[in-house]
Amino acid sequence: MLSLRILSLGTYLPQRIVDNAAMLASFPELSEQDLERIGVRSRHEAGEDEDVPAMAVRASRTALERANISAEALDFLLLVNWSERRYVPDIAPRVQQLLGARRAFAFDLGCACAGFIYALSVAQGYLQNPRFKRGLIVASDYSRRRVRPGSRASLLFGDAAAAAVVGSNVAGGFRLVDYELGTDGSHSGLMDVDADNYLVTHARQREVNELAVASLIRAGKNLLARQQLSFADVDYIVPHSGTAGIQGMLAEALSIPREKILTNLPLVGNVTAASIPTALDHFLQIGTLRPRQRVLVLAVGVGWQFVAGLIEL
């Protein structure tokens, strides 16, 4: 099987920043320590002109520029999103048009926070077909529209888009060594949306955290075992942003130092489907991630989904 290579990444963060000072003004009952515990210092919030397709296009343009390829060269475009959804039409064709990716077929994937890794697996499948050389995966979520204003969830979630140009049979970029996909529909009732389309959780936070950590470890273990590797063999773990609680529990459960878990949660909040590509992009840009490192990306998603990817930089 041909490897998928991530040739470039690109991020778009909305203009408006909601920092903790602003949050404290809205939540007089909370202290700075409370916010510290949640683990998010600022979040970006999409404005009127920053809908899901617009954010997707901006992240995609950055990724295309960095890969030095034109939108017309794309064979396919996968849009990952949970926070905007209608019966018809899908969002991907609109992004295809706005971007000018006129040769690309384009469709949507959901899978909530696990969507980016699912999209990598679908893209790798298409890249086995000699007709398809280059694709674009773009995750774009304005999850703040899906949390009730004034709720604790509004402290956690941020809006963002991130894109990855992928290809096979090329030099450069980062190789997807392997992926692991898992679904357990017995937890499909864990979270959904209420009549106002705001996210609701039907379990205690502690139970959700425990399921999330067990699921992340299960996905990672399955992948690493197949590659005859252990968690000690990877340089960094990049989990989907989730919560600071889940990340702390993950480090503890794996007996690894907290610094091995790279997260941009404090900077942007939980940016759901966009969290893994925005984090990879950020830590590559600031030089934490460097050539020849092994990075394990892990995500869980409402559904219930648990997925992993091993990337060689």
Add this chain to the structure above:
Amino acid sequence: MLSLRILSLGTYLPQRIVDNAAMLASFPELSEQDLERIGVRSRHEAGEDEDVPAMAVRASRTALERANISAEALDFLLLVNWSERRYVPDIAPRVQQLLGARRAFAFDLGCACAGFIYALSVAQGYLQNPRFKRGLIVASDYSRRRVRPGSRASLLFGDAAAAAVVGSNVAGGFRLVDYELGTDGSHSGLMDVDADNYLVTHARQREVNELAVASLIRAGKNLLARQQLSFADVDYIVPHSGTAGIQGMLAEALSIPREKILTNLPLVGNVTAASIPTALDHFLQIGTLRPRQRVLVLAVGVGWQFVAGLIEL
């Protein structure tokens, strides 16, 4: 690249049948000739206990029995649907659980009426991975819930689910020789849903029909040219159900006899994502489709999507 083989098909049609006599009672202004022109004689309508996952499970069980494999043997499950959609969770994990496909990863695909062919292409990608041997594609739509009661559209649409067990490196079944996928987001505004989530079309029916026919032909031509074949070389064309008008225009544009276009539109109405697999299943069961025939499946979908698949029986 390994071929995908469709090992079996299975259909589920809701219990309740709405025939033209019932329709004439509800539409006193219409004559039998009007209904004849629409081309649908009866449609099935999903009841309370026939939601999208329930219909999907019933169609899937039939397909699994016919392929003589258990749900536990499935490596993946792709649910195709446009008519039921929430922000979270996706529907596929619920079907995975109800079916007992506990090893399978599972996710949703949209693409409206083009979804089944998209799912075949995604499944073929996964089957290139030696870890995955068997998958299930299931299309399940209750489109009658998405048309305004009493509207002309209620004459056209029917509810149905259809499943296909797919695999590679196996004998038996039918081979997917090639597929073609196309998207043109410049038509993304053609159809959507109104505030009541009922389907609306923002163009004249004649324009939609012309775009549909041109798109079906474009997808088919692209595929056939790559295989060095012409429309004359295929035994049958199975288009997604669409409308009788589109099917008539397609036969005329291709200068082929109307009998080469196989459709179950009169029996079940436009069953959207389920239309190609229900039609294949029907015409295999009644013996019209036979070994060694070449069948070209064609679909367009809101988005705008235009897709084709060539199947060797």
